[in-house]
Amino acid sequence: MNPGLRALHCLRCGATHAPVPRAYDCPACRGMDADEPGILDAIWDYPVLADRFRRDVAAGGDALARFGALLPAPPDDITPVHPSPLLDAPTLARDLGCETLRLKYEGANPARCLKDRATALATGLAQAAGADTVYCASAGNAAISLATFATRAGLACEVFVPSTLSVERVTLLRGLGAEVHLVDGPYDAAFDLAEQVAGPRGWYSRNCALNPWLVEGKKTVAFEIAEQLGWRSPDWVVAPVGDGCTLAALGKGFRELVAVGLLDRVPRLLGVQAAAVAPLVRRMNRPMPAPAEAATRAASIHVERPRNARRLLAELAACGGDLVAVSDGETAAAQETLRRAVGDGVEFTSATTLAGARRAGALAGSVVLVVTSGREE
Numbered sequence: 001m002n003p004g005l006r007a008l009h010c011l012r013c014g015a016t017h018a019p020v021p022r023a024y025d026c027p028a029c030r031g032m033d034a035d036e037p038g039i040l041d042a043i044w045d046y047p048v049l050a051d052r053f054r055r056d057v058a059a060g061g062d063a064l065a066r067f068g069a070l071l072p073a074p075p076d077d078i079t080p081v082h083p084s085p086l087l088d089a090p091t092l093a094r095d096l097g098c099e100t101l102r103l104k105y106e107g108a109n110p111a112r113c114l115k116d117r118a119t120a121l122a123t124g125l126a127q128a129a130g131a132d133t134v135y136c137a138s139a140g141n142a143a144i145s146l147a148t149f150a151t152r153a154g155l156a157c158e159v160f161v162p163s164t165l166s167v168e169r170v171t172l173l174r175g176l177g178a179e180v181h182l183v184d185g186p187y188d189a190a191f192d193l194a195e196q197v198a199g200p201r202g203w204y205s206r207n208c209a210l211n212p213w214l215v216e217g218k219k220t221v222a223f224e225i226a227e228q229l230g231w232r233s234p235d236w237v238v239a240p241v242g243d244g245c246t247l248a249a250l251g252k253g254f255r256e257l258v259a260v261g262l263l264d265r266v267p268r269l270l271g272v273q274a275a276a277v278a279p280l281v282r283r284m285n286r287p288m289p290a291p292a293e294a295a296t297r298a299a300s301i302h303v304e305r306p307r308n309a310r311r312l313l314a315e316l317a318a319c320g321g322d323l324v325a326v327s328d329g330e331t332a333a334a335q336e337t338l339r340r341a342v343g344d345g346v347e348f349t350s351a352t353t354l355a356g357a358r359r360a361g362a363l364a365g366s367v368v369l370v371v372t373s374g375r376e377e
């Protein structure tokens with residue numbers, strides 16, 4: 001493990017734990033509250049790491065590994081994750097009334113989604129931990145990402161997905177050699193079953209909601225955005241929210257760039273949920289679109305019990321961020337617009353970012369929408 005790591009800190013009870021590859025949720029908090037596991041957060045020694053981080057990043061390099069000074073272990077180098085494009089969308093900026101609008105297009109990653117940034121660390125750590133099998137629960141993207149990396153790394157892969165997952169995605173997963181467990185019920189049910197089955201078998205977890213190292217992989221999207229803007233912070237960064245790991249990781253990434261002296265401020269974060277499944281928007285008492293919808297097509301953020309709620313709410317408080325809920329009708333229109341702006345596929349869930357920016361209104365200055373996935377089927 002990276003010697004610049006000080007410890008893992010439990011966000012629920014405050015206990016600290018050793019930074020080992022198989023650290024998941026806080027053992028002291030286990031069984032206390034089914035809705036809130038003890039999520040661990042990696043504590044880094046920034047003053048010691050700052051010089052090395054700045055030197056490595058300046059030296060270039062073409063993939064995630066150049067951020068290694070702030071990663072727990074080297075990412076998988078068999079399937080490298082290269083910087084994803086940051087696309088300028090001037091017409092959309094005019095339309096929304098902000099100064100600039102940019103699209104961080106994660107559809108360019110190896111398995112076409114942001115999840116690859118976490119997976120690249122998981123398969124590396126699994127090998128460091130001596131595991132021969134990796135697993136995850138997933139609404140689809142994490143499973144496809146894990147299966148893509150695992151098959152190339154020679155690791156067996158077990159995925160737990162809702163039985164409502166599209167035939168295309170299930171076929172793709174099986175084609176990649178994954179063992180697919182179809183679970184009746186939503187992602188939350190798949191998550192519970194995965195933990196029950198995998199724990200005793202010693203499989204390595206790619207569940208970002210519990211494995212604290214995976215958020216460290218996701219934070220690299222913040223590093224790239226800042227670098228692509230010439231080490232300037234945007235005013236707003238918008239991302240969809242399921243478990244909350246992605247947006248919380250963006251917040252952590254930007255704060256770290258301030259800590260190592262590469263940025264002088266952080267952006268405000270805007271998280272978007274689908275109105276039909278918006279537990280965090282409700283918890284924050286933010287307005288809901290009317291009329292209420294019974295279901296959502298934004299399957300990748302269909303999370304009824306967000307396990308990283310505490311982490312995300314802390315990041316939102318630190319930056320003056322906000323949460324917004326959008327209807328599927330708003331998202332459908334946004335998907336069509338984003339497709340044209342990107343010139344490539346945009347997943348329905350990822351289009352909630354544009355719908356959310358519209359609904360939030362008055363996002364002044366420079367705005368970045370994180371287009372988390374390019375997979376449409």
Ligand SMILES: *Cc1c(COP(=O)(O)O)cnc(C)c1O
Binds near residue numbers: 241243246300373
């Ligand atoms: C997983 C996912 C998200 C949300 O990430 P969380 O970390 O669960 O909040 C957003 N968009 C897409 C496309 C995803 O696959």
Ligand SMILES: [Zn+2]
Binds near residue numbers: 038
């Ligand atoms: Zn704890």
